[in-house]
Amino acid sequence: MAENYFKKFPNLEGYFGEYGGAFIPPDLEKEMKRISEAYFSISKSHNFISELRSIRKHYQGRPTPVYFCNRLSEKYGGRIYLKREDLNHTGAHKLNHCMGEALLAKHLGKKKLIAETGAGQHGVALATAAAYFGLECEIHMGEVDMEKEHPNVVRMEILGAKVVPVKHGLRTLKEAVDSAFGAYLEDPITTLYCIGSVVGPHPFPMMVRDFQRVVGIEAKEQFFDMTGELPDKVVACVGGGSNAMGIFSSFLDDDECELYGVEPAGLSIDKIGEHAATMTHGKPGVIHGFKCYLLQDDKGEPAPVYSVASGLDYPGVGPEHSMLKDLKKVKYDYINDSETIDAFFELSRLEGIIPALESAHAVAYAIKLAKGNPQKSILVNLSGRGDKDIDFVVDKFGLPEK
Numbered sequence: 001m002a003e004n005y006f007k008k009f010p011n012l013e014g015y016f017g018e019y020g021g022a023f024i025p026p027d028l029e030k031e032m033k034r035i036s037e038a039y040f041s042i043s044k045s046h047n048f049i050s051e052l053r054s055i056r057k058h059y060q061g062r063p064t065p066v067y068f069c070n071r072l073s074e075k076y077g078g079r080i081y082l083k084r085e086d087l088n089h090t091g092a093h094k095l096n097h098c099m100g101e102a103l104l105a106k107h108l109g110k111k112k113l114i115a116e117t118g119a120g121q122h123g124v125a126l127a128t129a130a131a132y133f134g135l136e137c138e139i140h141m142g143e144v145d146m147e148k149e150h151p152n153v154v155r156m157e158i159l160g161a162k163v164v165p166v167k168h169g170l171r172t173l174k175e176a177v178d179s180a181f182g183a184y185l186e187d188p189i190t191t192l193y194c195i196g197s198v199v200g201p202h203p204f205p206m207m208v209r210d211f212q213r214v215v216g217i218e219a220k221e222q223f224f225d226m227t228g229e230l231p232d233k234v235v236a237c238v239g240g241g242s243n244a245m246g247i248f249s250s251f252l253d254d255d256e257c258e259l260y261g262v263e264p265a266g267l268s269i270d271k272i273g274e275h276a277a278t279m280t281h282g283k284p285g286v287i288h289g290f291k292c293y294l295l296q297d298d299k300g301e302p303a304p305v306y307s308v309a310s311g312l313d314y315p316g317v318g319p320e321h322s323m324l325k326d327l328k329k330v331k332y333d334y335i336n337d338s339e340t341i342d343a344f345f346e347l348s349r350l351e352g353i354i355p356a357l358e359s360a361h362a363v364a365y366a367i368k369l370a371k372g373n374p375q376k377s378i379l380v381n382l383s384g385r386g387d388k389d390i391d392f393v394v395d396k397f398g399l400p401e402k
């Protein structure tokens, strides 16, 4: 069924069931069609595949390892494993799709890459890819996030990217997407918009998923080599959903593997504006050119969202996740800020691995699962490292007692 699944979803119009599609102005529609067609032919060419493979191995440092958490498992029960995307070059899974998108831009003869960024991870990854390929790079980022994730702003500038501060609305990820989209619309011919997750109009949710599939393909084989079996449970945090799609995509066929997508419950799961648990409280709607579960206010506009993890505070979610929820293939649940901070320190102190706050949501959920299922194996996609978050966490929450 696996190959069948990828042939079937999305369909030619970019739909995953009722979600996805391309709700965009006609000009942009033409451009997206061009990108789709180019992607279909270029991504199957021997040149493209072998160049991407070589980049992954020699530049990104793939495959990243799967690691068994000895002390964490001993403390909480279960057998907890991590897919170490934090060890991918630039410290997160995002470079997987950025190198793919930038390679596509090169094949399309584009000169410039444009994108938004939340925590700054996508911006850094894209600025890195732009430097690698010698392309210009312009990153739109909310002012609130710029302050919170200052080291990533400096990183992007060092890498030669132009960082455009976004000053309207809540000044976080959603506004940054609006702003980057606007800039792209001004010149879609020589630039490529490189979205940071499995969201946006077709073909982005498909392309980004395909570029992230390497995570699941590696992880499944590595886990099997280590244990002789498949994991009982696979856990990933969900913002837009790219790291989760990356790892889930290899297990969609294995009914014995339970898949868990973890969203941020922020400060309060019951109060609009204080969380970003799209699957729990969202309803189908359209944002940024595609249909998905969407957190909406009274007027049906995208609701304000919040999470301690800047990379997760988006009111929409990938269309494929929206479909997988309806199909009950993946269980979507949530973890709040304080559980996240506890997990951040637990993984740091028990395993010597400082996780990104986004990834700490998945770790916190794995800890919960382990407590209730002491016999089960749990594979967590550790989407990124926490260096970017250390000052913020210690300033805001202090250090826990030993």
Ligand SMILES: *Cc1c(COP(=O)(O)O)cnc(C)c1O
Binding pocket: 092, 093, 094, 119, 121, 122, 196, 197, 198, 237, 238, 239, 240, 241, 242, 243, 244, 311, 312, 356, 358, 359, 383, 384, 385
């Ligand atoms: C951006 C980011 C996320 C969230 O994005 P997804 O598309 O949901 O994966 C998760 N973890 C890290 C480390 C990130 O940088």
